Amino acid sequence: MRFDLTTCVWGPWHLDIMGQIMLPTLLAPGNLPALAKQYDVRYRISTTHTGKARIQALPVFQKLAAGATIDMVVDTDEERPDPIHHVNWYHKAVQDARERGALCAFVPPDVAWANGTFEHMGSVMAAGKLGTAMPYLRVISETCSSEMAVMAKSMNGTLSIPPGELVRLGLRHLHPLTAAAMAHGRHGRPSLEMLWRVPGEGLLLRHMVRELFSFDPQHVTLTHLWYAGTGCTGNDIHIVRDSDEMMMLSFAPLLKDIPIYIPDHSVDAMDIARSSLHPWNDSPLNGEFPRHHIRLHHGPVTESRWRRVERCSDIEFKKTMVMRDVMRVWSALKDEGCSRTARLISLALQCAPLARRWPLDTLVSAFVPLDIGFPEIPSALIRDTGAATLMTWILNHVAAGTAQLTAGQSLTMLGGKVHRIVEDSGGTFINSSRIVRCVDVSPHRVYLVDKPLVLS
C-alpha cells in the first residue's frame, strides 16, 4: 500500500525548525522508519530553489532518503511565495495521492513528533479507518526550538521523544495562544477548543473539530482548512484521545497572532459554538469531535483526577453543543420570516440557562411561529429577568424526536404542555396553529406555524 507524506516549506524560520527538529523527530524509530515497514512511503516536499538546496544539504537528508522515496518539488521561482501557496500545495498533493491510489498524511515543517506517532497512525489506517485526527500543543519557538535542537544534536540527528516527554516539553514551553484557550482563563482568543489543567498530570482538551492528520483521499474529501468534508462518518475517523497514541508540538513565535487576543474575556461555550459555525470551520463532523475527552498527559494517569475534570468539561461542552444547534436553528429562522422567535431564542441562549438545562441530547421537532402570526413579542417573555417564563415558552414549542404529525396524535412538549394534531381542509394543525412548512436543520425538524402554540 502506498503512503504519501507531504510537506510545504520555505523561508529560513520554517527551514530551520524543519531541519533541526521536525525531521530528526520524524526519523525517530517509531515514526518514519516504522511507517516505511508498513507502507511504500513517498515523501513529497514542496519548496523553493533555496529551500531545496538547504534541505538536501541537511545532515539528516541521507537518513530521510533511506526511509522513503524523496520527491522534491519546486513549482515556483519565487523565494517568498504568497502564503496561500501552501494551502494550494497541500490540496494539490491530495489530488496527486488520490490519482496514484495512495493514502496521505500532512507533515508540517514547524512541528515535533512524539515517537510512535506514525507507527500508530499507520496501524489505524491499515485497520480500515479513513482518517486520523491528532491533538497538538503550541509551544514558544524562541525557547523550545533551541532546547530541542541541542537534544537533536546530541542524539546524532535522530530525535526520539516518548509521548509523555513531549507533553512535558509542551507544558514547559507552552505558548500563551494555547493557555488563552483555558477554561476560566485570564484573557482569551477566538477558539475551537478549550483546555482544563489536571494538576501534576497534564491537560484535558475538548475541541469542536480538528484538521485531519492522515486520510484516504479515495474516500474522504477535505474542507478548505483540511477538516473532514464528505465521504466519511464519525466512525470512519480515528480521533486520538490519548497523547500516548499520537502527539505533536507546533512551534510559533511568542508574539504570533497577538492582535487576536481578547483582553479580559475567557473562552466560553458561546465563543466556541459561534466559531464552529464560521463557514471555514463548519464541517460535517463538528458534532462528532466534541464528544471526546482528549488526555494530554506527561506521566501516569490517576483516573479519578481526570474523571473529575472531564465532568467539568462535560458541562461546558454540553452547553457548546446545544448552543451550536440552537444557533443553527436561529440562523434558519432569520431567513424564514421568524425574526421575533429568533430574537427570543437569542435572549434565551444568552440570558437564560437554556443551554445548561436543555434536557436532551437527541434530535427535536420545533414549532416556530411566523412573524405574520406573531406581530408582537409579549412583554412577559422579555421582562422576566429570571427568564423562567421565556424558557417555558420555548420548551412548550419543542418536542423530543421526530414528531408524528398524524391527526389525533398528541405531542408532549418539553415544557410539559400537551398539544393535539388536527387535520382539516385548511391543513394540519397543532393545537390551533396551522403548520405552514418544514425547514430542515439536520438532524432537527423545524415546523413553521402561523401563530404561537402558547402565548406565554
Place this chain on the structure above:
Amino acid sequence: MWMFLRIGFTSWTNRLCFLDMSNVPSPLDQARSLANFYLSLTEQAKPFHTAWNEVRKRIYGASWALHEIGSYFHQLILLKEVMDRFVSAGSAADPKPAFFDQTMLQVNSDLGLRTRRCYQAALILHPNQAETLYNLAVLDLHDGLREQAFSAFERIVELAPSRHCPPQAHLRANALWNMALILDSTGRSEEAATAFSRALQLLGNFGVQHRIWADWLQQHGRWAEAIEQYHLLMSYSHRYAPELLLPDLRSEERAARDERGGLLDPFSITPVKQMPDGGQIVYHALLYFKVPRGRDYNDPAILATASRTPGLFGRLRSVLFNRRGLSSTSVSCAFSLEDLTTPDVDATPPSIRRAIS
C-alpha cells in the same frame, strides 16, 4: 555659530545626567529626561535647515520607536497574565513554563513601569500621538487609575489617529467605549449611556464584549433594545484591542533591535557590539554609544561624558567635532549603529558647510 553649538552641546550633556537612575525614581521622570534630551537636539539644529528637518524626523521616528517598545512590553503584560493564570491552575509537579525563566522574553522585569515610561516619553516627544495616548490610557485603566484614563480617552476622541493607525483599531470608538465603562462603574449611568451610544455610532459591534452593552440595556429596563443586541451577538464578531495592534511603521520609525531581532529598551544600557579595538558599543536612550576599552560602559556617568557625536546630526558630525580633533579615547554617540562602525568620511553637504563656516 560654533559657540551656539557648544552651548547646546553642553546643555545636552547636562541632560544626559538622567542616566543616573538613582536620581530619577518615577517612570514619568525617566520619560521626561529621555524625551528632553531629544528635544534639546531640536534646539541645537534650528539654525541649519537641513539638520533641523533631519532632527525633526528623528524625533518623530523616536516617538514611534518608543511606542513600539512600549507596545511590546504592554503585550508581554497580557501574555504574562495569561500564563500566570495557567500556572495557578497547575501544581508544583508540573513543568514550570519557560515563558517565565528566559531572559530573552523579558517577562520578569517590571513590565508596567517599562511600558509606562516608553509611552510617556513618546508622548512628550509627540503629545498628540493618539495611538500612544490610547495605549497609555488602557494601561492606566489596567492599573486602576480610572480618572487619568478617562481624561486620556476624552482627548483621544478629539484627536485624529495617525496615518500609521491600522483601520481595525477604531480608536475613537474604543475610547468612547472605555469611557462608557468607566462612567458606568462609577454610577454615572446616563452619561455612560451617551458614551455607549456614541461608541456604537462609530463601531456597530464590539465583538464578544458587545455583551456588556446588551446586559446594560437589560439591567436598565430597555428590554426591546436589549433583545436587538443579544440578537446581534449570535453571530461571531471580533473586536480588535487597539493596544495589541502595532502601527504600520516605516523602517526609520521602528525600534532598535539586537542581532536576534529582540527589541532594545532605550531605558537600559545594552551592549550590542564589541569593536576590534576592544571598545564596546552600547544602546541607550535611543542612541548608540561607543565606549573605549577599559572604561565601564555600564556606568551612566561614563556615557554622559560623550564628547563626540559622529552621526548625531547625521552628516554634520565630522564638521562639528571630528575636525576639532577631540580625543579619540572619549565616548562617542550616534543615532545608528552604522555611524559608529563605519569608517568616518566627511560627507557634509555643501550647504551645511557654508552655514557652519
